[in-house]
Amino acid sequence: MKYNRLALQLQREGKKVIRLTAGEPDFDTPEPIIASALKAMKSGKTRYTPAAGIPELREAIAFKFSEEYGKHWTPSQVVVTNGGKHALHLALMSIINAGDEVIIFTPAWVSYEPQVRLAGGIPVFIETDDSFIPDIERLKNKITERTKAIIINSPNNPTGAVYPFHILKEVAELAIKHDLYVISDEVYRHLIYVGRHSSIISVEGMADRTILIDSLSKSHAMTGWRIGFAIAPENVALSMVKLISHTTSNVNTPTQWAAIDALSFDTSYMKEEFSRRREYVVERLDRLGLPHSTPDGAFYVLLDVSAVAEDDTVWVEELLMKEHVATVPGTAFYAPGTVRISFAASMEDIKEAFDRIERFISG
Numbered sequence: 001m002k003y004n005r006l007a008l009q010l011q012r013e014g015k016k017v018i019r020l021t022a023g024e025p026d027f028d029t030p031e032p033i034i035a036s037a038l039k040a041m042k043s044g045k046t047r048y049t050p051a052a053g054i055p056e057l058r059e060a061i062a063f064k065f066s067e068e069y070g071k072h073w074t075p076s077q078v079v080v081t082n083g084g085k086h087a088l089h090l091a092l093m094s095i096i097n098a099g100d101e102v103i104i105f106t107p108a109w110v111s112y113e114p115q116v117r118l119a120g121g122i123p124v125f126i127e128t129d130d131s132f133i134p135d136i137e138r139l140k141n142k143i144t145e146r147t148k149a150i151i152i153n154s155p156n157n158p159t160g161a162v163y164p165f166h167i168l169k170e171v172a173e174l175a176i177k178h179d180l181y182v183i184s185d186e187v188y189r190h191l192i193y194v195g196r197h198s199s200i201i202s203v204e205g206m207a208d209r210t211i212l213i214d215s216l217s218k219s220h221a222m223t224g225w226r227i228g229f230a231i232a233p234e235n236v237a238l239s240m241v242k243l244i245s246h247t248t249s250n251v252n253t254p255t256q257w258a259a260i261d262a263l264s265f266d267t268s269y270m271k272e273e274f275s276r277r278r279e280y281v282v283e284r285l286d287r288l289g290l291p292h293s294t295p296d297g298a299f300y301v302l303l304d305v306s307a308v309a310e311d312d313t314v315w316v317e318e319l320l321m322k323e324h325v326a327t328v329p330g331t332a333f334y335a336p337g338t339v340r341i342s343f344a345a346s347m348e349d350i351k352e353a354f355d356r357i358e359r360f361i362s363g
């Protein structure tokens with residue numbers, strides 16, 4: 001937020017600022033999805049719905065996941081939420097008692113820690129390995145009697161790392177052994193450029209203890225619509241619905257109807273464009289000669305600036321003030337010494353930004 005504010009101030013002064021800070025696709029919501037929402041509004045779908053979401057959408061989601069993973073989920077295990085963030089909050093509020101520990105792998109997205117604390121839990125941070133993949137030995141050492149859940153996020157924000165299936169299996173084995181929940185944040189699951197997405201929920205024995213979080217924000221360029229969902233064990237789903245019914249009530253009704261059509265809308269053109277940019281970004285990063293993460297998924301990469309800067313926040317501020325390129329300090333993601341670069345920006349802007357970054361580093 002701070003760097004966005006500074007960027008806006010520079011823009012007002014007439015500077016051409018390039019923002020590589022975006023946490024959302026730079027595409028517009030596809031026209032047919034907008035048309036679905038308009039149609040819903042015009043046909044009177046403007047009233048309250050059940051708190052958990054309209055049955056048609058819950059059914060469509062349960063069907064989609066059952067088909068994808070060859071398992072069976074019932075609509076009653078699906079909770080429709082105001083984006084993935086809301087689903088995460090409800091999941092934590094439902095399973096965490098005061099003093100329960102929740103494992104978070106770092107670098108990590110900014111909202112997990114506050115959400116764990118809001119639920120009365122204690123965050124326990126575990127650094128990932130050099131490839132930004134969970135280190136199973138470190139995980140084993142951090143599990144205690146008070147551990148209640150593990151949060152995983154693949155594809156990852158801010159590193160772009162995609163966890164291999166064998167790692168998910170090892171996390172699953174530990175979760176089963178110690179009777180833990182896994183909250184699997186998969187909001188970037190449609191954006192994978194190398195290999196395939198696998199979900200921990202598909203590992204034998206995990207459907208009973210996994211709360212899968214998904215949303216249409218990133219996959220369908222619908223960040224402002226606020227539509228996401230969780231797939232959870234029946235008892236957890238019930239608690240989440242109780243919380244919804246006494247707090248926000250249902251997600252706005254036209255969006256829910258549009259979401260049914262969105263689920264079957266092919267957004268691979270967005271992924272193809274992100275993939276093209278990713279290739280270019282990796283090539284430019286390699287030329288910089290600084291270590292960086294491999295963004296196999298999502299639209300972020302983490303650049304290690306520790307060899308050229310004492311403090312990532314200072315580096316980010318200087319890059320912005322001197323070269324008018326906005327990025328996000330890794331400190332925000334528990335990764336001091338690094339900087340997050342988003343490639344949810346036009347190719348033209350990315351090219352220009354990397355020319356400026358190169359000049360900044362060599363200058």
Ligand SMILES: Cc1ncc(COP(=O)(O)O)c(C=O)c1O
Pocket residue numbers: 023082083084085086109153156157185187214215216217218223227228
């Ligand atoms: C890792 C991760 N999880 C969840 C979310 C929340 O997404 P939504 O817009 O669906 O609430 C984000 C958004 O930036 C994210 O990066």
